[in-house]
Amino acid sequence: MALIKTQATGAVRAEERKRGRSCADLRAQLGDPDSTARRWAVRDIVACPEASASLVERLKFEPVAMVREVIFTSLTRLGDAVAVAGLVECLRSEDAAVRSGAIEAMQQLPDEVAPIMHGLLTDLDPDVRIFAVNILESLRHPDVEGWLIRVIETDPHVNVCAAAVDLLGEVGTAAAQEPLARLKVRFGYEPYIQFAADLALRRAGET
Numbered sequence: 001m002a003l004i005k006t007q008a009t010g011a012v013r014a015e016e017r018k019r020g021r022s023c024a025d026l027r028a029q030l031g032d033p034d035s036t037a038r039r040w041a042v043r044d045i046v047a048c049p050e051a052s053a054s055l056v057e058r059l060k061f062e063p064v065a066m067v068r069e070v071i072f073t074s075l076t077r078l079g080d081a082v083a084v085a086g087l088v089e090c091l092r093s094e095d096a097a098v099r100s101g102a103i104e105a106m107q108q109l110p111d112e113v114a115p116i117m118h119g120l121l122t123d124l125d126p127d128v129r130i131f132a133v134n135i136l137e138s139l140r141h142p143d144v145e146g147w148l149i150r151v152i153e154t155d156p157h158v159n160v161c162a163a164a165v166d167l168l169g170e171v172g173t174a175a176a177q178e179p180l181a182r183l184k185v186r187f188g189y190e191p192y193i194q195f196a197a198d199l200a201l202r203r204a205g206e207t
Contacts (some may be wrong), residue, residue, distance in 0.1 A: 023048035025035040030058045035067055042070045052078045056086030065097060072101040076108045084112050088120070091131045103131055107138040116140055121147060131161040145171055151181045158190055165193065169200035176204050 019027070021041075026048060029041035042058070045051045055071050055078075062068050075083040090102030106113050113135065120132035133151065136144050148171070151164040161183060168176050180197045187193040 006188035018034050023132045023205050024065065027054050030054060031061075035064045038062070038064070038067050039070050042067060042074050046074050046077055050082075052080050052086065054067055056082065056089075059098070060118065068098065068101060072105045076105045079109050079112050084109065084116065088116065091120075092125070100130060103175065106135045110139050110141040113139065114143065117143075117147055121151055121155075126160050129155065129157070129160045130163045133160065133167060137167055145173060145176060148172070149176055149179045152178050158187055158193065162190075162196060164199055169196060169203055170202040172200050175206055177201060180204070 021044065023045065025091050026041045026045040029037050030045070032038050038058075042055065045054060048054075052075060055075055059068065059071050059075075062071060072087075075087060084106070087102045087106050090098050093099050093102075102146065117132065117136075120135070121129055123129050123132070131153075133148070136147060145168070148164045148168050152161050152168070155164070163184060165180065168180065172180070180201050184194055184197045
């Protein structure tokens with residue numbers, strides 16, 4: 001009997017969604033006690049004005065991982081300045097799942113993220129700079145190698161440079177060879193930098 005009731009309830013909810021809801025209704029339902037209602041609202045609110053602001057605010061309090069995933073998907077669909085700024089703030093979250101969701105979302109927005117990448121790569125927080133390098137891992141943008149080269153040339157933090165040199169091992173070309181050689185000199189006391197830079201140099205020489 002419980003199964004029949006659940007199925008019936010799901011059918012009713014589906015019918016309710018088909019009727020259409022106002023933007024005010026959708027904003028209210030972002031805080032609905034029912035996670036399914038919140039998930040529908042997150043999907044449907046993208047057509048509303050100021051949707052990004054509403055989703056970014058909801059993301060601060062959303063406890064259900066599945067709903068958070070849909071929020072990230074909706075923010076990616078919107079891709080406006082408010083959405084991108086909200087994703088950047090997520091990089092400072094203490095919740096690893098939120099940070100990972102933001103990184104994955106930003107990887108899908110190369111044109112929108114490119115104008116702020118310099119700021120992310122020079123952020124005062126080295127963790128944010130590392131997350132920015134993580135974004136570059138799957139960011140399909142022609143400046144990825146150039147950004148990484150600037151990191152290994154200028155960033156003072158060994159862990160940030162290590163993240164960048166790892167990625168240069170995958171995307172680096174001959175343009176990265178001299179910067180990689182200088183990185184080895186700058187961090188001559190760090191065995192991992194030596195290893196990763198040598199690997200990147202070999203791969204760059206093969207391209």
